[in-house]
Amino acid sequence: MKTRRFIPLAFKNTPFRTRRFSSRARRKNAGIVGYVKFLQRSYRRKDARPEWGILDRKRYILWAALCALLLSSAAALAIPRFxxxxxxxxxxxxxxxxxxxxxxxxxxxxxxxxxxxxxxxxxxxxxxxxxxxxxxxxxxxxxxxxxxxxxxxxxxxxxxxxxxxxxxxxxxxxxxxxxxxxxxxxxxxxxxxxxxxxxxxxxxxxxxxxx
The missing domain is CATH 3.40.30.10 (Glutaredoxin)
Structure with missing residues:
Protein backbone atom coordinates (compact mmCIF):
# COMPACT_ATOMS: atom_id res chain seq x y z
CA MET A 1 0.00 0.00 0.00
CA LYS A 2 1.42 3.36 -1.05
CA THR A 3 2.09 5.73 1.82
CA ARG A 4 0.77 9.27 1.44
CA ARG A 5 3.37 11.97 1.99
CA PHE A 6 3.19 15.61 2.95
CA ILE A 7 5.76 18.24 3.84
CA PRO A 8 5.50 19.70 7.38
CA LEU A 9 6.05 23.46 7.67
CA ALA A 10 6.41 23.97 11.41
CA PHE A 11 6.79 21.16 13.94
CA LYS A 12 8.00 22.27 17.39
CA ASN A 13 8.87 20.12 20.42
CA THR A 14 7.40 21.55 23.60
CA PRO A 15 7.01 20.21 27.18
CA PHE A 16 3.88 18.18 27.84
CA ARG A 17 2.45 20.62 30.39
CA THR A 18 2.83 23.64 28.11
CA ARG A 19 1.35 22.03 25.01
CA ARG A 20 -1.68 20.38 26.65
CA PHE A 21 -4.95 21.77 25.22
CA SER A 22 -2.95 24.33 23.20
CA SER A 23 -3.38 25.31 19.57
CA ARG A 24 0.28 24.45 19.13
CA ALA A 25 -0.51 20.81 19.85
CA ARG A 26 -3.36 20.81 17.37
CA ARG A 27 -1.18 22.39 14.71
CA LYS A 28 1.41 19.66 15.17
CA ASN A 29 -0.99 17.01 13.90
CA ALA A 30 -3.26 17.08 10.87
CA GLY A 31 -6.89 16.41 11.80
CA ILE A 32 -8.77 15.11 14.81
CA VAL A 33 -7.45 11.55 14.61
CA GLY A 34 -3.88 12.79 14.56
CA TYR A 35 -4.54 15.04 17.55
CA VAL A 36 -6.00 12.18 19.60
CA LYS A 37 -3.04 9.97 18.71
CA PHE A 38 -0.76 12.77 19.83
CA LEU A 39 -2.54 12.85 23.21
CA GLN A 40 -2.19 9.09 23.54
CA ARG A 41 1.53 9.33 22.88
CA SER A 42 1.82 12.13 25.42
CA TYR A 43 0.46 9.88 28.16
CA ARG A 44 3.25 7.43 27.54
CA ARG A 45 5.85 10.13 28.15
CA LYS A 46 7.77 10.00 31.42
CA ASP A 47 6.77 13.58 32.27
CA ALA A 48 3.01 12.81 32.17
CA ARG A 49 1.31 13.07 35.55
CA PRO A 50 1.61 9.67 37.30
CA GLU A 51 -1.28 10.38 39.67
CA TRP A 52 -3.77 10.27 36.82
CA GLY A 53 -5.43 6.88 36.53
CA ILE A 54 -6.17 4.95 33.35
CA LEU A 55 -9.86 5.89 33.42
CA ASP A 56 -9.06 9.59 33.86
CA ARG A 57 -6.69 9.45 30.92
CA LYS A 58 -9.30 7.82 28.69
CA ARG A 59 -11.87 10.43 29.70
CA TYR A 60 -9.34 13.17 28.98
CA ILE A 61 -8.66 11.84 25.48
CA LEU A 62 -12.38 11.39 24.77
CA TRP A 63 -13.15 14.91 26.01
CA ALA A 64 -10.36 16.42 23.89
CA ALA A 65 -11.55 14.54 20.79
CA LEU A 66 -15.13 15.74 21.33
CA CYS A 67 -13.99 19.35 21.69
CA ALA A 68 -11.91 19.10 18.52
CA LEU A 69 -14.86 17.60 16.64
CA LEU A 70 -17.22 20.36 17.76
CA LEU A 71 -14.71 23.05 16.83
CA SER A 72 -14.10 21.58 13.38
CA SER A 73 -17.85 21.23 12.73
CA ALA A 74 -18.46 24.84 13.71
CA ALA A 75 -15.61 26.04 11.52
CA ALA A 76 -16.89 24.06 8.54
CA LEU A 77 -20.16 26.01 8.51
CA ALA A 78 -18.50 29.41 8.24
CA ILE A 79 -17.24 29.80 4.67
CA PRO A 80 -14.77 32.71 4.64
CA ARG A 81 -14.35 35.16 1.82
CA PHE A 82 -11.38 33.89 -0.11
Missing part, protein backbone atom coordinates in the same frame (compact mmCIF):
# COMPACT_ATOMS: atom_id res chain seq x y z
CA UNK A 83 -9.92 34.98 -3.40
CA UNK A 84 -7.37 37.06 -5.22
CA UNK A 85 -5.64 37.63 -8.56
CA UNK A 86 -4.16 34.74 -10.49
CA UNK A 87 -0.80 34.75 -12.27
CA UNK A 88 -2.40 36.57 -15.23
CA UNK A 89 -4.07 39.25 -13.10
CA UNK A 90 -7.63 37.86 -13.25
CA UNK A 91 -9.71 37.99 -10.05
CA UNK A 92 -11.06 34.75 -8.60
CA UNK A 93 -13.35 34.35 -5.58
CA UNK A 94 -15.13 31.36 -4.06
CA UNK A 95 -18.46 33.06 -4.70
CA UNK A 96 -17.69 32.99 -8.45
CA UNK A 97 -17.94 29.20 -8.40
CA UNK A 98 -21.07 28.65 -6.35
CA UNK A 99 -22.87 25.58 -7.65
CA UNK A 100 -19.62 23.69 -8.22
CA UNK A 101 -17.25 21.90 -5.88
CA UNK A 102 -14.10 24.00 -5.48
CA UNK A 103 -10.73 22.44 -4.70
CA UNK A 104 -8.51 25.16 -3.20
CA UNK A 105 -5.08 23.57 -3.36
CA UNK A 106 -2.08 25.08 -1.53
CA UNK A 107 1.23 23.97 -3.03
CA UNK A 108 4.81 25.02 -3.80
CA UNK A 109 7.30 24.32 -6.58
CA UNK A 110 9.89 22.99 -4.08
CA UNK A 111 7.44 20.39 -2.70
CA UNK A 112 7.83 16.93 -4.38
CA UNK A 113 4.36 15.58 -3.43
CA UNK A 114 2.85 18.86 -4.67
CA UNK A 115 4.44 18.38 -8.08
CA UNK A 116 3.30 14.76 -8.01
CA UNK A 117 -0.38 15.71 -7.65
CA UNK A 118 -0.42 18.60 -10.17
CA UNK A 119 -1.19 16.37 -13.22
CA UNK A 120 -4.08 14.76 -11.31
CA UNK A 121 -5.50 18.16 -10.40
CA UNK A 122 -5.07 19.46 -13.96
CA UNK A 123 -6.84 16.43 -15.45
CA UNK A 124 -9.70 16.67 -12.94
CA UNK A 125 -10.11 20.41 -13.61
CA UNK A 126 -10.18 19.90 -17.39
CA UNK A 127 -12.79 17.14 -17.11
CA UNK A 128 -15.12 18.93 -14.69
CA UNK A 129 -14.67 22.72 -15.03
CA UNK A 130 -17.67 23.05 -17.36
CA UNK A 131 -19.87 20.77 -15.26
CA UNK A 132 -19.57 20.35 -11.51
CA UNK A 133 -16.10 21.15 -10.12
CA UNK A 134 -13.06 23.40 -10.49
CA UNK A 135 -9.54 23.56 -9.08
CA UNK A 136 -8.19 26.83 -7.70
CA UNK A 137 -4.47 26.57 -7.03
CA UNK A 138 -2.62 28.70 -4.48
CA UNK A 139 1.16 28.86 -4.89
CA UNK A 140 2.29 29.22 -1.29
CA UNK A 141 5.94 30.30 -1.39
CA UNK A 142 8.36 33.16 -2.03
CA UNK A 143 8.82 33.03 -5.80
CA UNK A 144 8.80 35.59 -8.60
CA UNK A 145 5.80 35.67 -10.92
CA UNK A 146 8.03 35.09 -13.94
CA UNK A 147 9.54 31.94 -12.38
CA UNK A 148 6.09 30.68 -11.37
CA UNK A 149 4.67 31.32 -14.83
CA UNK A 150 7.58 29.45 -16.41
CA UNK A 151 6.97 26.50 -14.07
CA UNK A 152 3.24 26.39 -14.87
CA UNK A 153 3.93 26.57 -18.62
CA UNK A 154 6.48 23.76 -18.34
CA UNK A 155 4.01 21.59 -16.39
CA UNK A 156 1.13 22.55 -18.72
CA UNK A 157 -1.08 23.63 -15.81
CA UNK A 158 -4.10 25.58 -17.00
CA UNK A 159 -6.25 25.85 -13.86
CA UNK A 160 -6.13 29.25 -12.09
CA UNK A 161 -3.17 29.72 -9.74
CA UNK A 162 -3.09 32.53 -7.16
CA UNK A 163 0.39 33.54 -5.92
CA UNK A 164 0.47 33.95 -2.13
CA UNK A 165 3.40 34.46 0.24
CA UNK A 166 3.29 32.33 3.45
CA UNK A 167 3.66 35.51 5.53
CA UNK A 168 0.28 36.70 4.21
CA UNK A 169 -1.62 33.89 5.89
CA UNK A 170 -4.92 32.63 4.52
CA UNK A 171 -8.59 33.19 5.32
CA UNK A 172 -9.24 29.45 5.05
CA UNK A 173 -7.02 28.50 7.97
CA UNK A 174 -3.42 27.93 9.02
CA UNK A 175 -1.36 25.91 6.56
CA UNK A 176 0.86 23.49 8.50
CA UNK A 177 1.85 21.18 5.63
CA UNK A 178 2.04 21.14 1.85
CA UNK A 179 0.12 20.16 -0.10
CA UNK A 180 -3.11 21.07 1.71
CA UNK A 181 -6.47 21.25 -0.06
CA UNK A 182 -9.73 22.81 1.08
CA UNK A 183 -12.69 21.10 -0.59
CA UNK A 184 -15.63 23.52 -0.70
CA UNK A 185 -19.12 22.09 -1.23
CA UNK A 186 -21.15 23.30 -4.26
CA UNK A 187 -23.60 25.21 -2.04
CA UNK A 188 -20.62 26.58 -0.08
CA UNK A 189 -22.07 25.47 3.23
CA UNK A 190 -19.12 23.30 4.30
CA UNK A 191 -15.39 22.77 3.81
CA UNK A 192 -13.40 19.56 4.03
CA UNK A 193 -9.63 19.61 4.58
CA UNK A 194 -7.28 17.18 2.87
CA UNK A 195 -3.60 17.16 3.92
CA UNK A 196 -1.28 15.42 1.46
CA UNK A 197 -1.41 14.81 -2.30
CA UNK A 198 -4.76 14.26 -3.99
CA UNK A 199 -5.48 11.64 -6.62
CA UNK A 200 -8.30 11.58 -9.14
CA UNK A 201 -9.90 8.84 -7.02
CA UNK A 202 -9.82 11.13 -3.97
CA UNK A 203 -11.34 13.99 -5.93
CA UNK A 204 -14.15 11.84 -7.31
CA UNK A 205 -14.91 10.56 -3.81
CA UNK A 206 -15.22 14.12 -2.51
CA UNK A 207 -17.39 15.08 -5.47
CA UNK A 208 -19.76 12.15 -4.89
CA UNK A 209 -20.00 12.99 -1.18
CA UNK A 210 -21.62 16.31 -2.08
CA UNK A 211 -24.17 14.84 -4.50
Missing amino acids: GGKDINGKEHHLSDYKGKMVVVNFWATWCPPCREELPELAMFHDNHKDKDAVVLGVNFEQISKSALKAFLDDQMIDFPVLPMFPAQGTALGRIVALPTSYIVSPDQSSIKVHVGPLTNEDLMRYLKSFQ
